[in-house]
Amino acid sequence: MSSDELLVVRCRLGERDALAELVRAWHAPVWGYVRRMIGPAEADDVTQEVWLAVVRGLPGLRQPERFTPWLFTIARRAVTNRLRAEYARPEIATDAEPVSPDPADALVDRAELVAGLAALPAREREVLILFHLEDLPLETCALICDVPVGTVKSRLSRARRLLREEMNRKEGRP
Amino acid sequence: MNADELISRLSGPLSLRRRVATTVALLGGLLGAAFVGLLWLSEPVLPLRTQLAFGALVLVGLGWAGYGSWVLSRRTPLFALDRVIAGWLALAASGLLAGLTALVALTRGGVHWAAYLMVVVLLMVAAGNLVRARALRGALLRRKRELGG
Numbered sequence: 001m002s003s004d005e006l007l008v009v010r011c012r013l014g015e016r017d018a019l020a021e022l023v024r025a026w027h028a029p030v031w032g033y034v035r036r037m038i039g040p041a042e043a044d045d046v047t048q049e050v051w052l053a054v055v056r057g058l059p060g061l062r063q064p065e066r067f068t069p070w071l072f073t074i075a076r077r078a079v080t081n082r083l084r085a086e087y088a089r090p091e092i093a094t095d096a097e098p099v100s101p102d103p104a105d106a107l108v109d110r111a112e113l114v115a116g117l118a119a120l121p122a123r124e125r126e127v128l129i130l131f132h133l134e135d136l137p138l139e140t141c142a143l144i145c146d147v148p149v150g151t152v153k154s155r156l157s158r159a160r161r162l163l164r165e166e167m168n169r170k171e172g173r174p
Numbered sequence: 175m176n177a178d179e180l181i182s183r184l185s186g187p188l189s190l191r192r193r194v195a196t197t198v199a200l201l202g203g204l205l206g207a208a209f210v211g212l213l214w215l216s217e218p219v220l221p222l223r224t225q226l227a228f229g230a231l232v233l234v235g236l237g238w239a240g241y242g243s244w245v246l247s248r249r250t251p252l253f254a255l256d257r258v259i260a261g262w263l264a265l266a267a268s269g270l271l272a273g274l275t276a277l278v279a280l281t282r283g284g285v286h287w288a289a290y291l292m293v294v295v296l297l298m299v300a301a302g303n304l305v306r307a308r309a310l311r312g313a314l315l316r317r318k319r320e321l322g323g
Contacts, residue, residue, distance in 0.1 A: 006323045010318060013255060013314050013318065014253030014256055023177050024178075024181075031175070056249070056250075057251075058251060
Protein backbone atom coordinates (compact mmCIF):
# COMPACT_ATOMS: atom_id res chain seq x y z
CA MET A 1 0.00 0.00 0.00
CA SER A 2 1.96 3.01 -1.28
CA SER A 3 0.12 5.60 0.87
CA ASP A 4 1.15 3.67 4.00
CA GLU A 5 4.67 3.34 2.65
CA LEU A 6 4.82 7.10 2.09
CA LEU A 7 3.54 7.73 5.62
CA VAL A 8 6.14 5.35 7.07
CA VAL A 9 8.94 7.01 5.07
CA ARG A 10 7.80 10.43 6.30
CA CYS A 11 7.68 9.10 9.88
CA ARG A 12 11.20 7.73 9.55
CA LEU A 13 12.32 11.16 8.37
CA GLY A 14 10.97 12.59 11.63
CA GLU A 15 7.78 14.32 10.42
CA ARG A 16 5.48 14.55 13.46
CA ASP A 17 2.32 15.16 11.40
CA ALA A 18 2.99 11.96 9.43
CA LEU A 19 3.13 9.99 12.67
CA ALA A 20 -0.20 11.47 13.75
CA GLU A 21 -1.69 10.50 10.37
CA LEU A 22 -0.31 6.98 10.69
CA VAL A 23 -1.80 6.58 14.17
CA ARG A 24 -5.17 7.94 12.98
CA ALA A 25 -5.17 5.52 10.02
CA TRP A 26 -4.26 2.41 12.00
CA HIS A 27 -5.48 3.01 15.54
CA ALA A 28 -8.95 1.54 14.96
CA PRO A 29 -7.74 -1.72 13.31
CA VAL A 30 -5.12 -2.28 16.04
CA TRP A 31 -7.53 -1.43 18.85
CA GLY A 32 -10.21 -3.68 17.29
CA TYR A 33 -7.79 -6.61 17.03
CA VAL A 34 -6.53 -6.15 20.60
CA ARG A 35 -10.03 -5.72 22.05
CA ARG A 36 -11.37 -8.82 20.31
CA MET A 37 -8.39 -10.86 21.41
CA ILE A 38 -8.13 -9.86 25.09
CA GLY A 39 -11.40 -8.08 25.85
CA PRO A 40 -12.26 -4.43 26.49
CA ALA A 41 -10.82 -4.12 30.02
CA GLU A 42 -7.15 -4.08 28.97
CA ALA A 43 -7.57 -3.03 25.34
CA ASP A 44 -6.56 0.62 25.85
CA ASP A 45 -3.41 -0.18 27.84
CA VAL A 46 -2.27 -2.88 25.43
CA THR A 47 -2.99 -0.68 22.41
CA GLN A 48 -0.88 2.08 23.93
CA GLU A 49 1.88 -0.45 24.62
CA VAL A 50 1.69 -1.55 20.96
CA TRP A 51 1.98 2.00 19.66
CA LEU A 52 4.90 2.78 21.97
CA ALA A 53 6.71 -0.24 20.51
CA VAL A 54 5.75 0.89 16.99
CA VAL A 55 7.06 4.43 17.56
CA ARG A 56 10.32 3.08 19.02
CA GLY A 57 10.70 0.57 16.19
CA LEU A 58 9.81 2.86 13.28
CA PRO A 59 13.31 4.35 12.80
CA GLY A 60 14.63 0.82 12.27
CA LEU A 61 11.84 -0.43 9.96
CA ARG A 62 13.85 -1.29 6.83
CA GLN A 63 10.90 -2.29 4.62
CA PRO A 64 8.19 0.38 4.89
CA GLU A 65 6.08 -1.52 2.32
CA ARG A 66 5.68 -4.30 4.89
CA PHE A 67 4.30 -1.99 7.53
CA THR A 68 0.98 -3.84 7.98
CA PRO A 69 2.42 -7.27 8.93
CA TRP A 70 5.07 -5.54 11.06
CA LEU A 71 2.43 -3.54 12.94
CA PHE A 72 0.20 -6.56 13.58
CA THR A 73 3.20 -8.68 14.57
CA ILE A 74 3.92 -6.15 17.33
CA ALA A 75 0.24 -6.15 18.32
CA ARG A 76 0.18 -9.95 18.33
CA ARG A 77 3.29 -10.06 20.53
CA ALA A 78 1.58 -7.79 23.08
CA VAL A 79 -1.57 -9.93 22.94
CA THR A 80 0.42 -13.16 23.27
CA ASN A 81 2.10 -11.80 26.40
CA ARG A 82 -1.35 -11.32 27.94
CA LEU A 83 -2.69 -14.70 26.81
CA ARG A 84 0.31 -16.89 27.57
CA ALA A 85 -1.79 -19.66 29.10
CA GLU A 86 -4.14 -19.83 26.09
CA TYR A 87 -1.31 -19.90 23.56
CA ALA A 88 0.52 -22.54 25.59
CA ARG A 89 -2.23 -25.11 24.95
CA PRO A 90 -1.26 -27.61 22.24
CA GLU A 91 -2.86 -27.08 18.85
CA ILE A 92 -5.08 -29.79 17.32
CA ALA A 93 -4.06 -30.51 13.73
CA THR A 94 -6.78 -30.63 11.05
CA ASP A 95 -6.73 -30.72 7.25
CA ALA A 96 -6.97 -27.38 5.53
CA GLU A 97 -10.13 -26.56 3.62
CA PRO A 98 -10.14 -24.15 0.70
CA VAL A 99 -10.45 -20.59 1.93
CA SER A 100 -12.62 -18.27 -0.06
CA PRO A 101 -11.36 -14.70 -0.35
CA ASP A 102 -14.95 -13.51 -0.13
CA PRO A 103 -16.20 -13.54 3.46
CA ALA A 104 -19.77 -13.63 2.14
CA ASP A 105 -19.10 -17.17 0.92
CA ALA A 106 -17.95 -18.24 4.32
CA LEU A 107 -20.48 -19.83 6.58
CA VAL A 108 -20.87 -16.87 8.87
CA ASP A 109 -21.48 -13.21 8.38
CA ARG A 110 -19.51 -10.55 10.23
CA ALA A 111 -22.12 -10.04 12.95
CA GLU A 112 -22.27 -13.74 13.75
CA LEU A 113 -18.51 -13.93 13.65
CA VAL A 114 -18.09 -11.09 16.13
CA ALA A 115 -20.74 -12.60 18.42
CA GLY A 116 -19.07 -16.01 18.50
CA LEU A 117 -15.42 -14.95 18.68
CA ALA A 118 -15.09 -15.05 22.45
CA ALA A 119 -15.83 -18.77 22.50
CA LEU A 120 -12.90 -19.66 20.23
CA PRO A 121 -9.34 -20.55 21.31
CA ALA A 122 -6.76 -17.76 20.85
CA ARG A 123 -5.08 -19.11 17.69
CA GLU A 124 -8.37 -19.65 15.86
CA ARG A 125 -9.75 -16.33 17.11
CA GLU A 126 -6.75 -14.38 15.83
CA VAL A 127 -6.86 -15.80 12.30
CA LEU A 128 -10.59 -15.09 12.05
CA ILE A 129 -10.05 -11.51 13.19
CA LEU A 130 -7.09 -10.92 10.90
CA PHE A 131 -8.59 -12.58 7.82
CA HIS A 132 -12.29 -11.73 8.07
CA LEU A 133 -12.46 -8.58 10.20
CA GLU A 134 -9.19 -6.86 9.30
CA ASP A 135 -9.45 -8.14 5.69
CA LEU A 136 -5.77 -9.07 5.54
CA PRO A 137 -4.58 -11.52 2.85
CA LEU A 138 -3.67 -15.07 3.89
CA GLU A 139 0.02 -14.41 3.26
CA THR A 140 -0.03 -11.42 5.60
CA CYS A 141 -1.90 -13.41 8.26
CA ALA A 142 0.79 -16.11 7.94
CA LEU A 143 3.57 -13.53 8.38
CA ILE A 144 1.89 -12.04 11.45
CA CYS A 145 1.27 -15.42 13.08
CA ASP A 146 4.71 -16.66 12.00
CA VAL A 147 3.31 -19.87 10.51
CA PRO A 148 3.00 -21.23 6.94
CA VAL A 149 -0.04 -20.23 4.85
CA GLY A 150 -1.30 -23.82 5.08
CA THR A 151 -1.44 -23.56 8.86
CA VAL A 152 -3.47 -20.36 8.61
CA LYS A 153 -5.92 -22.20 6.32
CA SER A 154 -6.17 -25.07 8.81
CA ARG A 155 -6.83 -22.67 11.66
CA LEU A 156 -9.45 -20.81 9.63
CA SER A 157 -11.15 -24.07 8.79
CA ARG A 158 -11.15 -25.19 12.42
CA ALA A 159 -12.28 -21.75 13.57
CA ARG A 160 -15.29 -21.84 11.24
CA ARG A 161 -16.24 -25.31 12.44
CA LEU A 162 -15.98 -24.24 16.08
CA LEU A 163 -17.94 -21.09 15.32
CA ARG A 164 -20.64 -23.11 13.59
CA GLU A 165 -20.87 -25.42 16.61
CA GLU A 166 -21.05 -22.43 18.93
CA MET A 167 -23.86 -20.87 16.86
CA ASN A 168 -25.79 -24.15 16.84
CA ARG A 169 -25.34 -24.49 20.58
CA LYS A 170 -26.64 -20.96 21.18
CA GLU A 171 -29.66 -21.59 18.95
CA GLY A 172 -30.30 -24.92 20.66
CA ARG A 173 -29.71 -26.98 17.53
CA PRO A 174 -27.97 -30.39 17.82
CA MET B 175 -9.47 5.83 23.79
CA ASN B 176 -9.51 7.53 20.40
CA ALA B 177 -6.58 8.23 18.07
CA ASP B 178 -6.04 11.80 19.30
CA GLU B 179 -5.88 10.69 22.95
CA LEU B 180 -3.37 8.03 21.94
CA ILE B 181 -1.25 10.60 20.05
CA SER B 182 -1.14 12.82 23.14
CA ARG B 183 -0.07 9.82 25.27
CA LEU B 184 2.79 9.17 22.84
CA SER B 185 4.08 12.73 23.12
CA GLY B 186 6.51 11.80 25.94
CA PRO B 187 8.81 9.50 23.96
CA LEU B 188 8.47 11.80 20.94
CA SER B 189 9.40 14.98 22.78
CA LEU B 190 12.21 16.84 20.98
CA ARG B 191 13.45 18.24 24.29
CA ARG B 192 13.80 14.73 25.72
CA ARG B 193 15.71 13.46 22.69
CA VAL B 194 18.07 16.44 22.63
CA ALA B 195 18.61 16.19 26.42
CA THR B 196 19.42 12.49 26.12
CA THR B 197 21.86 13.12 23.28
CA VAL B 198 23.54 15.88 25.28
CA ALA B 199 23.79 13.56 28.33
CA LEU B 200 25.45 10.90 26.18
CA LEU B 201 27.91 13.28 24.53
CA GLY B 202 28.55 15.31 27.69
CA GLY B 203 29.28 12.15 29.66
CA LEU B 204 31.60 10.84 26.99
CA LEU B 205 33.36 14.17 26.52
CA GLY B 206 33.72 14.67 30.30
CA ALA B 207 35.08 11.17 30.86
CA ALA B 208 37.51 11.55 27.96
CA PHE B 209 38.76 14.96 29.14
CA VAL B 210 39.21 13.88 32.75
CA GLY B 211 40.99 10.77 31.49
CA LEU B 212 43.22 12.99 29.36
CA LEU B 213 44.15 15.15 32.34
CA TRP B 214 44.77 12.03 34.39
CA LEU B 215 47.09 10.61 31.73
CA SER B 216 48.97 13.92 31.46
CA GLU B 217 49.94 13.88 35.17
CA PRO B 218 53.04 11.76 35.67
CA VAL B 219 52.80 11.21 39.41
CA LEU B 220 49.64 11.58 41.46
CA PRO B 221 48.77 10.57 45.03
CA LEU B 222 46.44 7.59 45.36
CA ARG B 223 43.48 9.69 46.55
CA THR B 224 43.73 12.00 43.54
CA GLN B 225 43.90 9.01 41.22
CA LEU B 226 40.77 7.59 42.86
CA ALA B 227 39.00 10.94 42.38
CA PHE B 228 39.96 11.00 38.69
CA GLY B 229 38.76 7.42 38.33
CA ALA B 230 35.44 8.27 39.99
CA LEU B 231 34.93 11.26 37.67
CA VAL B 232 35.66 9.09 34.62
CA LEU B 233 33.12 6.54 35.88
CA VAL B 234 30.46 9.23 36.39
CA GLY B 235 31.01 10.47 32.83
CA LEU B 236 30.84 6.95 31.43
CA GLY B 237 27.70 6.34 33.50
CA TRP B 238 25.95 9.29 31.84
CA ALA B 239 27.17 8.15 28.43
CA GLY B 240 25.82 4.64 29.11
CA TYR B 241 22.48 6.00 30.30
CA GLY B 242 22.17 8.19 27.19
CA SER B 243 23.03 5.25 24.91
CA TRP B 244 20.46 3.04 26.62
CA VAL B 245 17.67 5.63 26.40
CA LEU B 246 18.42 6.40 22.76
CA SER B 247 18.62 2.75 21.74
CA ARG B 248 15.71 1.38 23.82
CA ARG B 249 13.33 4.09 24.98
CA THR B 250 13.40 7.04 22.61
CA PRO B 251 13.12 6.87 18.83
CA LEU B 252 15.81 8.67 16.87
CA PHE B 253 14.44 9.53 13.43
CA ALA B 254 16.54 10.43 10.38
CA LEU B 255 16.69 14.17 11.07
CA ASP B 256 17.47 13.52 14.77
CA ARG B 257 20.35 11.27 13.72
CA VAL B 258 21.82 14.00 11.55
CA ILE B 259 21.54 16.52 14.41
CA ALA B 260 23.03 13.99 16.86
CA GLY B 261 25.81 13.32 14.33
CA TRP B 262 26.71 17.03 14.16
CA LEU B 263 26.60 17.30 17.98
CA ALA B 264 28.92 14.29 18.31
CA LEU B 265 31.33 15.73 15.74
CA ALA B 266 31.32 19.09 17.55
CA ALA B 267 31.96 17.37 20.91
CA SER B 268 34.80 15.33 19.39
CA GLY B 269 36.26 18.51 17.85
CA LEU B 270 36.06 20.23 21.23
CA LEU B 271 37.86 17.29 22.82
CA ALA B 272 40.53 17.46 20.09
CA GLY B 273 40.98 21.19 20.83
CA LEU B 274 41.27 20.57 24.58
CA THR B 275 43.75 17.77 23.96
CA ALA B 276 45.87 20.07 21.81
CA LEU B 277 45.71 22.75 24.52
CA VAL B 278 46.79 20.32 27.24
CA ALA B 279 49.57 18.98 24.98
CA LEU B 280 50.85 22.53 24.33
CA THR B 281 50.78 23.65 27.94
CA ARG B 282 52.26 20.46 29.39
CA GLY B 283 54.65 19.53 26.61
CA GLY B 284 52.71 16.59 25.19
CA VAL B 285 50.26 13.95 26.43
CA HIS B 286 50.22 10.16 26.51
CA TRP B 287 49.90 8.54 23.05
CA ALA B 288 46.67 6.83 24.16
CA ALA B 289 45.03 10.27 24.44
CA TYR B 290 45.84 11.08 20.79
CA LEU B 291 44.58 7.68 19.74
CA MET B 292 41.31 8.18 21.67
CA VAL B 293 40.72 11.59 20.08
CA VAL B 294 41.39 10.27 16.56
CA VAL B 295 39.07 7.28 17.11
CA LEU B 296 36.29 9.48 18.51
CA LEU B 297 36.63 11.94 15.59
CA MET B 298 36.50 9.09 13.07
CA VAL B 299 33.47 7.44 14.72
CA ALA B 300 31.63 10.78 14.91
CA ALA B 301 32.41 11.60 11.27
CA GLY B 302 31.35 8.10 10.17
CA ASN B 303 28.07 8.38 12.08
CA LEU B 304 27.34 11.73 10.51
CA VAL B 305 28.04 10.45 6.98
CA ARG B 306 25.76 7.43 7.57
CA ALA B 307 23.00 9.59 9.06
CA ARG B 308 23.10 12.00 6.11
CA ALA B 309 23.11 9.12 3.62
CA LEU B 310 20.08 7.51 5.31
CA ARG B 311 18.18 10.80 5.35
CA GLY B 312 19.06 11.40 1.70
CA ALA B 313 17.81 7.93 0.73
CA LEU B 314 14.55 8.46 2.62
CA LEU B 315 14.02 11.88 1.01
CA ARG B 316 14.54 10.33 -2.44
CA ARG B 317 12.06 7.54 -1.62
CA LYS B 318 9.57 10.12 -0.39
CA ARG B 319 9.81 11.98 -3.72
CA GLU B 320 9.43 8.70 -5.67
CA LEU B 321 6.23 7.98 -3.74
CA GLY B 322 4.89 11.42 -4.59
CA GLY B 323 5.39 13.00 -1.18
